[in-house]
Amino acid sequence: MHKKLLVAAVFMGLTGLQATAQVFEEGAKFLHVGVGFGSAYAFSGSKMGVPPVHASFEAAITDKIGVGGLVGYSSSTWDYGAFGWSGGKYKYQWNASYLVIGARGAYHFVDNDQWDAYGGLMLGYNVASLKFKTDDPDWKEPTIGWVEPKVGGVAFGAFVGARYAFSQSSAVFAELGYSIAWVSVGYCAKF
Numbered sequence: 001m002h003k004k005l006l007v008a009a010v011f012m013g014l015t016g017l018q019a020t021a022q023v024f025e026e027g028a029k030f031l032h033v034g035v036g037f038g039s040a041y042a043f044s045g046s047k048m049g050v051p052p053v054h055a056s057f058e059a060a061i062t063d064k065i066g067v068g069g070l071v072g073y074s075s076s077t078w079d080y081g082a083f084g085w086s087g088g089k090y091k092y093q094w095n096a097s098y099l100v101i102g103a104r105g106a107y108h109f110v111d112n113d114q115w116d117a118y119g120g121l122m123l124g125y126n127v128a129s130l131k132f133k134t135d136d137p138d139w140k141e142p143t144i145g146w147v148e149p150k151v152g153g154v155a156f157g158a159f160v161g162a163r164y165a166f167s168q169s170s171a172v173f174a175e176l177g178y179s180i181a182w183v184s185v186g187y188c189a190k191f
Helices: 002-019
Strands: 029-037 053-060 065-079 092-111 115-134 153-165 170-178 183-190
Touching: 029 065, 029 170, 053 092, 065 115, 092 153, 153 183
Parallel strands: none
Antiparallel strands: 029 053, 029 183, 053 065, 065 092, 092 115, 115 153, 153 170, 170 183
């Protein structure tokens, strides 16, 4: 009788261990949707228009390595008249927007049935625009191009992050690093 109970307990324990899956496992796919706080793409002293919002996809090619992509957007406004230029009589304003599209790769160094910690790199392109406007009637468009300089170009990033799974298909995540935002949080779907 005791042997049967012991065998049943061992069998239930082993099958229970097999039923719990890792958060990050080969073949899994993840879709992140998040919002960021602070951005390397905003001017110093500017006001955030649209906070950094982003979506990313990751496919686990091994139990430790994932690859995917990211699309993010942010905008900001820099109001030069607020700093007292021209006695504060007129506004001189730059409106910037950033669309970042990139490929990401991550190494997952901590993984269990609820937690997944990772770090990685991003390489992509920043499709940016910078527009100038003023209500100064005496403003003359300069010929040297400093008012609306060329912006955009190669975008790169490095990040560390973690996911906490509260079911087999849903998790929350947080990332810290140089990317579309300094800090990002959001929802993650696993499929």
